[in-house]
Amino acid sequence: MGLKCGIVGLPNVGKSTLFSAISSNKAEAANYPFCTIEPNVGVVTVPDERLQVLEQLVNPQRVLPTVIEFVDIAGLVKGASQGAGLGNKFLANIREVDAIIHVVRCFNDDNIVHVEGRVSPVSDKEIIDLELQLKDLESVDKKLQKFERAAKAGDAKARQIVGALSQYKSTLEMGKSARTVQDLDADLKEEAIGDLFLLTDKPVIYVANVDETSIQSGTNEYVEELKAAVADENAQVIVICASVESQISEIEDLDERQMFLEEYGLKESGLSQLIRASYALLNLITYFTAGVKEVRAWTIQKGWKAPAAAGVIHTDFERGFIRAEVIKLSDYQQYKTEAACKEAGKMNVEGKEYVVADGDIMHFRFNV
Numbered sequence: 001m002g003l004k005c006g007i008v009g010l011p012n013v014g015k016s017t018l019f020s021a022i023s024s025n026k027a028e029a030a031n032y033p034f035c036t037i038e039p040n041v042g043v044v045t046v047p048d049e050r051l052q053v054l055e056q057l058v059n060p061q062r063v064l065p066t067v068i069e070f071v072d073i074a075g076l077v078k079g080a081s082q083g084a085g086l087g088n089k090f091l092a093n094i095r096e097v098d099a100i101i102h103v104v105r106c107f108n109d110d111n112i113v114h115v116e117g118r119v120s121p122v123s124d125k126e127i128i129d130l131e132l133q134l135k136d137l138e139s140v141d142k143k144l145q146k147f148e149r150a151a152k153a154g155d156a157k158a159r160q161i162v163g164a165l166s167q168y169k170s171t172l173e174m175g176k177s178a179r180t181v182q183d184l185d186a187d188l189k190e191e192a193i194g195d196l197f198l199l200t201d202k203p204v205i206y207v208a209n210v211d212e213t214s215i216q217s218g219t220n221e222y223v224e225e226l227k228a229a230v231a232d233e234n235a236q237v238i239v240i241c242a243s244v245e246s247q248i249s250e251i252e253d254l255d256e257r258q259m260f261l262e263e264y265g266l267k268e269s270g271l272s273q274l275i276r277a278s279y280a281l282l283n284l285i286t287y288f289t290a291g292v293k294e295v296r297a298w299t300i301q302k303g304w305k306a307p308a309a310a311g312v313i314h315t316d317f318e319r320g321f322i323r324a325e326v327i328k329l330s331d332y333q334q335y336k337t338e339a340a341c342k343e344a345g346k347m348n349v350e351g352k353e354y355v356v357a358d359g360d361i362m363h364f365r366f367n368v
Contacts, residue, residue, distance in 0.1 A: 003299060004069040005278045006097035010124050013105035014209035014242040019072040021245035022271060040072040046279050046286075046297070047272045050329055050359060054288060054295045057336060066286055066297040068275055071097055094132070095197045099281050100204045101274065102128065106222035106239075107211040121208070121226040129177060132199040137172040139196045140165055157191075164192035172200070179203065180233065203281045206230055206237045207274065215241035216265050236277055240270030285358035288329075289313070290338070306354040310364040320368035324350045327361040 009015040022042055045065040055063050073093045094100065104121045144165040150158035164184055171181050177200035178193070193201065206226060214220040218239055227237050241264075248269050251257040261269060283302045287309060288295065300309045311318030327338065331346040341347050356362070 003067075003099075003279065003282065003284065004071060004097045005099045005101050006071045006073045006094050007101045007103060008073050008094065008128060009103035010105070010127060013103050013124065014107075015103040016072065017242040017246055018103060018207065018209065018240065019070065021242060021249040022070050041069060042072075043067050043069050044271075044275065046275050046299075047268075048286060048297060050286075050288070051295065051297060053329065053333060054290050054361070057332060058290050058292065058295050060291065060295045061293050062295075064294060064296040066279075066299045068278055070101070073097075094199050094202070097202065099278060100202050101207055101278065102204055103207045103209055103242075104226055106208040106220060106226065107214065109211070119222065121222045122229045125206070125226065125229060126175075129200070130175070133172045133175065133177060136178055136196075136198045136200050137169065139198065140169050140172065140193070143192075143196060144169060160188060161192050164188050168193060168198075177201070177233070204233070204235050205274070205277050205281055206235055207270075208237055208239045209242050210239055212241055212244055212264070215239065215244055215270075236281070238270065238273055238277055240274065245270050285356070287356050287358070287360045287362050289363070290332075290361050300356060302358070304356055305352060306350055306356060306362075306364075307352050309356045309362070310366065313364070316368045317364050317366050320366035321352060322365040322367055324354060325363040325365070326350050326354070328357075329359045329361060332361055 007015055007019055019040075019042070022044060045067055048065060051063055051065055054060075071093060102125065104124050105119055106121050108119055144162065147158045147161045147165065151162045167184070168178055168181055172178065178198045179201050181189075184192070208223045208226055210220055210223060214223070223237070223239055230237065244264060248257060248260060248271070251260055257269075261267070279299075284299050285302045286297045286299060288297055290296075298309070298312050300312055306324040307318045307321040310321055310324065326348045327341045327346060331341050331344075332338075335341045335344055335346060338347070
């Protein structure tokens, strides 16, 4: 399954610089380098040290990590919900992504003009929030009018949907995002807004783009303002210096790259943090297949059972699922080979009800 994150932000907040760093990033697994699908879409690997462990143990012909797709969405301006600027294209692009990476300017630089004439991360966030909320309100209103007629005619299910939609409407009218509505039954929520693809219902990560001085301390006054503003959203704030990320992306040698990071007191790049956070945001986990031809990471939703997990390899695997043979990575590390794990009783045979765990090494048996 693919993972697509949209990078949004006002003009001149560092969004394009960050995307450029992503675009030129030298993927650690050379078998899946960065590639461009469209002018504003890039694919990079999800950092995972477990792949390197398996590669050393199995010595496969190739290693394929799981990947994440980043979409650089056109800069937003006030009035986008009414079509201002590239508003309609911007909003259409957001509908297609799984999660939003909201880049917010948290640095001063007289040479980079702010579109609003001043640096105010909270105000910047609110401008984009408002435009997305207005578009969502338009979508909710249209559906609400349709179901209100059915509810007045005595349709019980329609009355439930009207109640849910009304809750979303009042939330949006208060200037809050749809994702803050938490107390609805999952099935009712799906019936009410599942087909609307509400922009503000998508999970979000805030990227605080800071200057080089602030990246060493990990914060500044603007970052703290942003964190306070999003405290009730249960959203993560990642501090990144886009200009530093741009420099890191140009360093091909991994040892040199690590030395560069250490100069700024960083353990890993902001990009790696962002990729991991994006992956975790959507409640995704990884399982592995390992053989002499290929060691590969597969992305699934946390909580999936073995047949559904098998289905990401091929639909036939799910349709004709018989069993899964599962080895834990720690056991593989201890016993070194699949055969040794099996001999030691560390290869478990699991059926259709097995819930796949993050890091499982799996073989599927199927018949179609």
